[in-house]
Amino acid sequence: MENxxxxxxIDFGNGRKLERFGKCILNRPEILANKPxxxxxxxxxxxxxxxxxxxxxxxxxxxxxxxxxxxxxxxYASANKQWTLELTPGKYKHVGVFPEQEKHxxxxxxxxxxxxxxxxxxxxxxxxxxxxxxxxxxxxxVDSSKSVIKWAARNAQLSDVSTIHWVCDDALKFxxxxxxxxxxxxxxxxxxxxxxxxxxGVRWKLENLLPQxxxxxxxxxxxxxxxxxxxxxPVVSLEEMEELMVxxxxxxxxxxxxxxxxxxxxxxxxxxxxxxxG
Numbered sequence: 001m002e003n004x005x006x007x008x009x010i011d012f013g014n015g016r017k018l019e020r021f022g023k024c025i026l027n028r029p030e031i032l033a034n035k036p037x038x039x040x041x042x043x044x045x046x047x048x049x050x051x052x053x054x055x056x057x058x059x060x061x062x063x064x065x066x067x068x069x070x071x072x073x074x075x076y077a078s079a080n081k082q083w084t085l086e087l088t089p090g091k092y093k094h095v096g097v098f099p100e101q102e103k104h105x106x107x108x109x110x111x112x113x114x115x116x117x118x119x120x121x122x123x124x125x126x127x128x129x130x131x132x133x134x135x136x137x138x139x140x141x142v143d144s145s146k147s148v149i150k151w152a153a154r155n156a157q158l159s160d161v162s163t164i165h166w167v168c169d170d171a172l173k174f175x176x177x178x179x180x181x182x183x184x185x186x187x188x189x190x191x192x193x194x195x196x197x198x199x200x201g202v203r204w205k206l207e208n209l210l211p212q213x214x215x216x217x218x219x220x221x222x223x224x225x226x227x228x229x230x231x232x233x234p235v236v237s238l239e240e241m242e243e244l245m246v247x248x249x250x251x252x253x254x255x256x257x258x259x260x261x262x263x264x265x266x267x268x269x270x271x272x273x274x275x276x277x278g
Contacts (some may be wrong), residue, residue, distance in 0.1 A: 004077045004106075007053040007099045009260045010047065013037025016240050018044050021073035021087055021095060022053065027051040028093045029060075029235075033268060052093040073158070076102075076127070080134040084158035086151065096125045096151065099272045101256040104129035104228055107275070108187065111226065112137040116186040119178075119220065121213075124261040126152030126164070131245070133161050137187065142174050172209065174214045184222045191230040196210040196252045207235045211244060218248040221278035230258065230273045241274045247273050250276035 008020040009015040019026055027048040027274040031074065037044075040141055050068030055062040058185045062068065063218075068089060074097065076083040087096045112118060114136030120129045125148060133156075141164050143149050149168045156164055167174060171192070192213060194206050197203055227250060229241060238255050245252040257269040 004079075005102055006075045006077075007260075009262045009268060011039045011044070011262065012266070016044075017268065018048065019099075021097070021099075022072055024049050024069060024072050024087070024118060026095065027065075029054050030268070030270075032270060038264065050089055052089070053094070054133070054145075060093065060225050076105075077240070078131065078134055079106070081159070083127075083134070083155070083161075084132050085125065085155050086158060095276070097127055098124075098271075100260050101127065101230065104128060104189070104230065104273070105119075108132045108137075108189075109135050109226070112187060113247060114128055117184065118187040118189070119175075119185045120189045121216075121217070122163045122190060122192050123152060124148060124191070126155050128191075129164050130159055130161055132155060132187065132189075133164050134159075138165075139163065140165045140167055140185075142169055142171050144168065144170050170239075171208055172213055172216065174212055175213070175220060176241045179216055179219045185220050185225060186222050187226045187228070188220060189228045189230075190217065193236075194231070205235075206231065206233050210236060214244045214248055218250060218278065221250075223278060225278040227276045227278065228273065228278075230271050232271045236272070238272050241272065245276040250278055252276045 008023045010018040013036045017030040017033050025047050041081035049066045051063045053063055071088045074085045074087050085097050106199040107129040112132045116137045118132040118139045121227050123143045129139050129141040146168050149166050203212045243253045255274045258271045259265045259267045259269045
């Protein structure tokens with residue numbers, strides 16, 4: 001499947017990946033890139049605008065190699081409409097989009113219909129929300145970070161989308177309140193972080209919280225509704241994800257790895273996902 005995001009995986013290996021996002025080429029760490037890379041260190045250094053250096057602590061830092069911009073735009077040629085995403089070299093090596101999730105954007109573009117209610121929990125900068133809104137969905141985008149909500153709203157404005165409902169709240173707490181209110185959704189998208197921090201600074205791990213997340217969101221699904229779960233957790237397996245779906249009386253219709261490929265045929269697996277039907 002040819003990418004529609006203006007993105008290219010140029011090379012990967014030795015714990016790093018070299019990628020082009022629009023006009024900008026980045027050298028970032030990637031624990032799953034554990035095979036030898038193809039291009040030389042000199043070639044990587046010559047091409048990259050910036051490199052993320054992992055300090056071994058919670059955060060590393062970006063190194064400006066060849067005029068690394070503080071902010072730039074990246075286009076996505078949607079089946080329904082072109083979007084524009086604002087990218088920036090941010091914390092924890094991230095830039096504002098996960099290219100491997102394009103598979104889910106295309107799924108949403110194909111299956112969401114006008115009038116469908118869509119809940120995007122842990123919505124980040126809003127790519128899945130844009131895909132759903134452009135397909136005609138009534139989208140509720142939930143993230144606990146005010147700055148990330150503002151970033152997602154800028155992406156919507158850049159993409160001429162004005163119909164998304166922005167909710168700055170703890171994803172699980174919001175879902176639990178929606179369950180009490182009797183709310184229902186046709187599509188629920190979840191990409192929870194591996195670690196998190198709730199109210200009063202209480203830290204949690206995904207593997208401990210995931211059963212409650214799946215149980216709560218299952219209760220929010222309309223009959224025949226779709227739950228998309230994605231995770232970058234090295235601890236949670238595909239088998240465990242599928243078992244959670246079955247335990248909550250959901251039919252797991254698809255499962256596997258989200259990946260990006262390179263021109264020489266190599267493929268880099270990055271996250272695990274399940275798609276289940278209520």
